[in-house]
Amino acid sequence: MSVQVRHSLESPRRGWAFRWLGGRSSPAPAAGPSPEAESVGHFIDELISDGRDAFALLKSAADHVTEEDARRAWESLEQRMALIPFGRLVLGRSDGGEELVEVPAFYLDRHVVSNQMFQRFVASGCYDCLELWPREVWPSLLQFTDRTGQPGPADWSNRTYPSDRANHPVVGICWYEASAYARWVGKRLPTAAEWQKAGGWPEHLGGGRCTRYPWGDLFDPARANLRSSGIGDTVPVDAYRNGATPNGIFQMSGNVWEWIEDLLDAVPCDSGEEFHPWKPMRRIVGGSFDTYLPGEATCHFVTGQGTLDRRANIGFRCALSADRLREQPGN
Amino acid sequence: MSTGVRYLDRSTRLGGQVPCPLCGGSLRGESCIECFAPAEVIESILGRPTFPRIVGILGPSGVGKTVYLGMLLDLLSHGVGPFHGMARGPFSLALQRQVMLALERQRFPDKTPVEADRWQWVHCEVSTGKRHGFDVVTPDVAGEAVASELESPGTHTTVRTLIERCGGLVVLIDTVGVIAEGQAQEMFAMQLISYLESMHGQRRRKMDIPVALVFTKVDLCEEPIDDPLAFARAHASALWRMCDARLRHFKFFCSSVAGSCGRLVDRDGGELLIPLRVEPRGVVEPFAWLSGLLR
Numbered sequence: 001m002s003v004q005v006r007h008s009l010e011s012p013r014r015g016w017a018f019r020w021l022g023g024r025s026s027p028a029p030a031a032g033p034s035p036e037a038e039s040v041g042h043f044i045d046e047l048i049s050d051g052r053d054a055f056a057l058l059k060s061a062a063d064h065v066t067e068e069d070a071r072r073a074w075e076s077l078e079q080r081m082a083l084i085p086f087g088r089l090v091l092g093r094s095d096g097g098e099e100l101v102e103v104p105a106f107y108l109d110r111h112v113v114s115n116q117m118f119q120r121f122v123a124s125g126c127y128d129c130l131e132l133w134p135r136e137v138w139p140s141l142l143q144f145t146d147r148t149g150q151p152g153p154a155d156w157s158n159r160t161y162p163s164d165r166a167n168h169p170v171v172g173i174c175w176y177e178a179s180a181y182a183r184w185v186g187k188r189l190p191t192a193a194e195w196q197k198a199g200g201w202p203e204h205l206g207g208g209r210c211t212r213y214p215w216g217d218l219f220d221p222a223r224a225n226l227r228s229s230g231i232g233d234t235v236p237v238d239a240y241r242n243g244a245t246p247n248g249i250f251q252m253s254g255n256v257w258e259w260i261e262d263l264l265d266a267v268p269c270d271s272g273e274e275f276h277p278w279k280p281m282r283r284i285v286g287g288s289f290d291t292y293l294p295g296e297a298t299c300h301f302v303t304g305q306g307t308l309d310r311r312a313n314i315g316f317r318c319a320l321s322a323d324r325l326r327e328q329p330g331n
Numbered sequence: 332m333s334t335g336v337r338y339l340d341r342s343t344r345l346g347g348q349v350p351c352p353l354c355g356g357s358l359r360g361e362s363c364i365e366c367f368a369p370a371e372v373i374e375s376i377l378g379r380p381t382f383p384r385i386v387g388i389l390g391p392s393g394v395g396k397t398v399y400l401g402m403l404l405d406l407l408s409h410g411v412g413p414f415h416g417m418a419r420g421p422f423s424l425a426l427q428r429q430v431m432l433a434l435e436r437q438r439f440p441d442k443t444p445v446e447a448d449r450w451q452w453v454h455c456e457v458s459t460g461k462r463h464g465f466d467v468v469t470p471d472v473a474g475e476a477v478a479s480e481l482e483s484p485g486t487h488t489t490v491r492t493l494i495e496r497c498g499g500l501v502v503l504i505d506t507v508g509v510i511a512e513g514q515a516q517e518m519f520a521m522q523l524i525s526y527l528e529s530m531h532g533q534r535r536r537k538m539d540i541p542v543a544l545v546f547t548k549v550d551l552c553e554e555p556i557d558d559p560l561a562f563a564r565a566h567a568s569a570l571w572r573m574c575d576a577r578l579r580h581f582k583f584f585c586s587s588v589a590g591s592c593g594r595l596v597d598r599d600g601g602e603l604l605i606p607l608r609v610e611p612r613g614v615v616e617p618f619a620w621l622s623g624l625l626r
Binding site: 267290 | 596598602608609610612
């Protein structure tokens with residue numbers, strides 16, 4: 001099924017998207033209602049429709065977005081994302097030690113990015129939009145193609161996902177594609193510390209030590225799509241409600257591994273050993289439908305994948321620092 | 332020995348000497364003096380009503396035999412599709428335990444020693460969902476010993492016995508080696524098949540022993556996954572031709588156990604390949620195919 005996209009980066013409104021994408025300064029707002037304000041309101045609707053509501057709530061855009069438009073964007077964002085409050089947590093180090101780190105408040109997507117959501121990114125021509133991609137990956141962009149040689153995830157055809165998988169996680173995308181999508185929606189990939197905090201929340205019950213799984217410390221095969229579930233494939237992004245975190249983030253354990261921001265530059269080693277990846281690797285977290293050992297699907301487990309690899313069991317979700325957003329109405 | 336020798340004839344049992352059911356040698360002390368099969372393996376085999384199927388899982392040193400076998404046992408013990416495996420005797424669990432404990436620590440298990448009397452053996456009772464299952468017996472053979480036997484037949488009795496008695500053979504081939512290191516992997520597999528033919532071949536007829544050819548470590552190079560046969564034709568064409576000419580039943584597979592690998596460097600500069608996680612692929616499939624054809 002293809003999704004009709006109402007605008008693209010090539011549309012007359014691309015100026016807004018590009019300004020907000022890079023946080024650049026914009027013209028001063030017009031005083032009172034005007035055709036431009038109505039146009040902005042319509043643009044906010046489109047951003048919300050595309051899952052890019054974060055752009056309407058950035059502090060840098062506050063002068064251009066009315067309270068009413070911001071209220072609608074907040075409603076949308078809070079449906080899609082959950083707030084993880086400021087807190088401290090204990091992170092394991094590669095030498096076996098531990099360190100206490102502070103994690104500022106942030107929002108995390110409640111669901112991994114689905115095929116249907118990623119379709120908007122593809123249909124908007126984002127694979128050709130160099131502003132979204134770091135310069136070092138430009139030579140590889142032509143290799144990020146689907147089965148038919150069109151830009152898109154590896155398991156798609158003709159820029160379209162398999163018809164029965166609209167609500168399944170988008171897979172077959174490398175770290176750069178995940179990162180570009182996150183940038184396109186005004187967000188970013190989460191860090192390992194953020195992931196651990198969100199997946200093991202509320203950590204204060206354990207004195208800063210996050211729980212192993214979103215539901216506690218004991219593995220429960222009924223709460224996550226791992227190999228032990230016997231499904232052997234992805235499931236829709238909103239499945240396994242009973243495995244969600246207390247604040248409603250789904251599938252932090254199981255279904256697909258998820259790209260995060262951190263490099264994989266160390267793994268737990270014995271004394272005198274050092275980890276040397278043979279190609280640039282980023283951390284992935286959470287385990288997937290083919291994860292064999294439940295302990296690998298915890299929020300503490302350290303593993304990774306080559307930055308350019310496009311695997312059938314790796315997807316992603318986005319995060320957003322709370323301090324980048326304007327205040328909520330009524331706060 | 333408390334178990335009865337149920338499938339051996341009565342005169343053999345009354346003779347007081349228990350022959351090794353694998354090679355026909357005799358048990359002395361802790362192992363067979365000919366093929367070094369441990370006493371516990373011999374007793375385990377003798378305790379069953381039918382002679383088990385012998386499966387050879389062979390390949391060059393470092394190809395991943397121990398990991399493949401340990402992972403296969405673990406998968407079977409949990410049940411995969413209609414297949415379910417049950418270890419017969421604690422010795423059969425030792426290899427599985429060694430492999431899984433290592434993988435949980437994000438390490439590969441220690442290398443199998445060259446000496447045959449230090450190899451680990453497995454006797455596994457396999458049910459298939461059909462009325463009758465079967466037993467499988469296989470040792471974890473050191474690659475160097477296989478190479479030695481192929482070069483100089485008779486130097487490693489255990490390898491010779493295994494290939495002589497096997498009802499099916501799994502030949503492991505290192506995928507990265509095939510792509511990056513010339514013909515060594517292909518030649519090893521060809522030597523093995525040629526050796527097998529010297530044991531089982533008949534004039535003008537293809538061999539009936541089924542052979543599964545498994546490209547291992549495809550997590551490091553995923554190229555063969557979609558079509559292992561096409562990969563074999565393109566990258567190991569001599570091997571493919573030999574199989575086609577000599578074997579009645581053969582099939583190419585791909586397998587990996589690690590989802591991704593990295594390397595550790597120690598103080599002395601020594602490098603160690605490590606699995607970054609466990610994602611078994613294509614481990615049971617060769618065994619499942621083979622099980623329907625075992626002789």
